[in-house]
Amino acid sequence: MGTAIQRLICDLRRKLFYHCVNDYEIFMKQENTILHGDCIDVLKEQLDAHDGEPFADLVFADPPFNIGYAYDKYDDNMEYDHYVDWTYRWMKACKDVLTENGSFWVAIGGDYAAEVRIAARKLGLTMRNWIIWYYTFGQNTKKKFSRSHTHIFYFVKNAKKFTFNDMAIRVPSARQTTYNDKRANSKGKVPDDTWIVRPQELPESFQPDEDTWHIPRVCGTFKERAGFHGCQMPEKVLARIIEAASNPGQLVLDPFSGSGTTVVTAQSLDRRFLGIDLSENYVKYGLQRLEESRDLHDTGS
Ligand SMILES: C[S@@+](CC[C@H](N)C(=O)[O-])C[C@H]1O[C@@H](n2cnc3c(N)ncnc32)[C@H](O)[C@@H]1O
16 A cells, blocks of 8 residues: 555544544554554554565564463463464464565463464474573472473574574584584584573673573563563573574564563664554553663663
């Protein structure tokens, strides 16, 4: 749909309804912001605004896990089949806006990981990795083993052509750090598909008394925590994904923006970005976080 027609429709809607400012925004091509709305609707509108041309080079989605978590607007308690059906529908909406050589990453809990894998297969996506992000600081349990990992799927649309910048994310190998092996590749190695970081791999990130660093969940006391969202992902997880699977200037999309981790990290890595969230509050605070992070970036602090 052409922009002039979109404007006309929106102006008409604006006259009909008492306020339509956000609608006006989503009927136009948007980037470098977070939009308020249901991601399936917003993605359809954005696709129209792009005249049907896919525009996202990398999608990272961290949906609600359907575990009864208390969000601001969303009710995280769907009936199983309903959740599976919804998962397929939002994944399809993401696939529709994904560029031909783009990649699609989904973070999901153990209860529905297999369903995400199946939905991706039905959508014709190719799985490149089924990553386990092992984190510490999970919730303790008494009658079963405590949960300490999240599944992160890495899918692509085109199995032969995609961006994977291995040099941007390599870590020193055990041959280099532990065995002092002359055959070691001096450029290090691509990380394993279980994401645990050891001091040998990132010495500058460790304190003298630490022996492991597992990219923990962002806990209440952490400096990184934005404070308004309980499911904030660590920027280090997003940085690895964005650096590996996109190039500066490309567009990174997060349909479940939450606290804004993806868009903040994309911004600091000089990517274009677009976030979407159902909660007006999360959008408002996410935009503030973006602005604060941009100020830090600009002053080089
Ligand atoms: C697990 S959180 C995302 C956390 C995010 N990765 C971060 O680092 O802060 C899921 C988010 O999806 C949002 N959400 C739920 N249903 C949605 C929908 N249909 N469209 C857009 N956002 C939705 C919720 O409001 C919540 O903020």
